[in-house]
Amino acid sequence: MSALEVSYECCTEIPRMEFVCYLWFSFFKYMILHAHLNGSEKGTHYALDLGGTNFRVLRVHLGGRRSSILGHDVERQPIPQELMTSTSEDLFDFIASALKEFVEKEGDGSETSLDRRRDLGFTFSFPVKQMSVSSGILIKWTKGFAIVDMVGKEVAGCLEQALTRKGLNMQVAALVNDTVGTLALGHYHDEDTVAAVLIGTGTNACYLERTDAIIKCQGLLTTTGCMVVNMEWGNFWTSHLPRTTYDIDLDADSPNPNDQGFEKMISGMYLGDIVRRVILRMAQETDIFGPVSSKLSVPFILRTPLMAAMHEDDSPDLQEVGRILRDVLEIPDVPLKVRKLVVKVCDVVTRRAARLAAAGIAGILKKIGRDGSGGLTGGRRSDNKMRRTVVAIEGGLYTSYTMFREYLHEALIEILGEEVAQHVVLKVTEDGSGIGAALLAASHSSQSVDRVQSL
Numbered sequence: 001m002s003a004l005e006v007s008y009e010c011c012t013e014i015p016r017m018e019f020v021c022y023l024w025f026s027f028f029k030y031m032i033l034h035a036h037l038n039g040s041e042k043g044t045h046y047a048l049d050l051g052g053t054n055f056r057v058l059r060v061h062l063g064g065r066r067s068s069i070l071g072h073d074v075e076r077q078p079i080p081q082e083l084m085t086s087t088s089e090d091l092f093d094f095i096a097s098a099l100k101e102f103v104e105k106e107g108d109g110s111e112t113s114l115d116r117r118r119d120l121g122f123t124f125s126f127p128v129k130q131m132s133v134s135s136g137i138l139i140k141w142t143k144g145f146a147i148v149d150m151v152g153k154e155v156a157g158c159l160e161q162a163l164t165r166k167g168l169n170m171q172v173a174a175l176v177n178d179t180v181g182t183l184a185l186g187h188y189h190d191e192d193t194v195a196a197v198l199i200g201t202g203t204n205a206c207y208l209e210r211t212d213a214i215i216k217c218q219g220l221l222t223t224t225g226c227m228v229v230n231m232e233w234g235n236f237w238t239s240h241l242p243r244t245t246y247d248i249d250l251d252a253d254s255p256n257p258n259d260q261g262f263e264k265m266i267s268g269m270y271l272g273d274i275v276r277r278v279i280l281r282m283a284q285e286t287d288i289f290g291p292v293s294s295k296l297s298v299p300f301i302l303r304t305p306l307m308a309a310m311h312e313d314d315s316p317d318l319q320e321v322g323r324i325l326r327d328v329l330e331i332p333d334v335p336l337k338v339r340k341l342v343v344k345v346c347d348v349v350t351r352r353a354a355r356l357a358a359a360g361i362a363g364i365l366k367k368i369g370r371d372g373s374g375g376l377t378g379g380r381r382s383d384n385k386m387r388r389t390v391v392a393i394e395g396g397l398y399t400s401y402t403m404f405r406e407y408l409h410e411a412l413i414e415i416l417g418e419e420v421a422q423h424v425v426l427k428v429t430e431d432g433s434g435i436g437a438a439l440l441a442a443s444h445s446s447q448s449v450d451r452v453q454s455l
Contacts, residue, residue, distance in 0.1 A: 186392025200395030
């Protein structure tokens with residue numbers, strides 16, 4: 001077998017989907033919150049979304065009826081590089097100042113009293129030990145942040161102190177991550193929504209679970225009998241999930257080796273670099289690309305959007321593939337048959353990623369009895385016992401990458417079977433991380449929501 005064939009075989013190696021689904025059953029890390037959006041929420045509510053090198057502030061206007069969002073305003077701001085490694089006080093003072101300016105613009109531009117109490121939904125997409133609906137302790141920073149004095153501190157409290165220093169009367173009513181926000185918005189629009197999945201630069205999932213099915217929560221009463229489980233599935237790993245040499249090398253060269261193993265196999269941050277590594281090995285072991293370009297050794301030079309553009313190039317001569325190889329990787333004059341090989345590499349890497357993501361979704365549905373097993377009677381499937389199931393999905397890899405989306409749907413049908421899959425709806429939820437946090441803040445301020453203590 002040639003080196004080129006080995007490269008392809010390694011890339012296409014995937015585990016049995018049924019076994020992956022089984023592995024998912026016991027994997028979750030944090031119990032996040034319990035809140036019941038019943039559609040009666042109304043008025044103007046705010047959210048702050050901090051999930052990376054940018055943050056957003058949002059104002060959401062609710063009409064008091066289910067799925068009645070009258071409108072929302074959003075402002076995005078980059079976080080100065082120096083604040084990502086400064087102090088917690090510097091970071092949150094900067095954010096609080098931006099939030100104050102945003103609140104002052106409320107309404108028709110007339111002056112608004114900053115003394116009026118407002119509840120805030122805070123989306124904080126970093127590893128947190130959740131202490132209650134509205135509080136949590138930062139475990140560690142990711143995504144380029146390294147504010148040492150913040151680790152081990154209560155996140156919402158640090159923000160509220162900054163808000164007080166800026167003269168803004170605002171209290172964090174709900175502390176969530178982006179996946180939970182997406183689930184909240186999805187459930188607000190459609191009561192059959194039971195899970196949310198983010199597949200973008202990174203990946204994560206959460207789902208609604210019966211409280212009595214969570215060992216750590218046995219004896220804890222909630223008004224709905226359900227809780228949201230944040231899976232943090234990007235960090236899922238098992239020896240039964242095979243990695244190729246490209247996966248192993250990528251992990252070793254990353255800033256966080258031996259961490260986020262599943263995310264590195266399926267998310268937009270990494271897929272392009274897996275393809276680059278395959279092309280590099282092909283160039284080193286064959287002469288199909290001519291002399292080995294130095295650009296092939298530059299990590300992440302081939303971003304996933306560029307990989308997707310090559311994969312979905314439908315021109316007869318694969319003109320876009322040739323352009324990207326020439327302009328980005330500095331590989332000129334690539335013959336058509338070699339361009340087709342590059343498209344094949346993109347295809348197998350994307351298909352593996354999509355199938356693994358589908359296995360994760362199927363694992364959630366099996367865990368909560370929405371995979372069709374509850375609708376089997378006497379060896380026959382009973383459609384009238386099958387429940388409509390909605391999974392809210394957000395993230396550019398799913399929404400913008402057609403082939404990834406098609407492969408994910410294909411795998412989900414393969415795993416669940418056509419009869420079950422027709423009852424499962426994957427619904428794109430836009431801006432769920434921010435609007436969902438505002439909805440949860442509205443829910444918390446409009447009704448009594450039990451606070452889940454440290455588990």
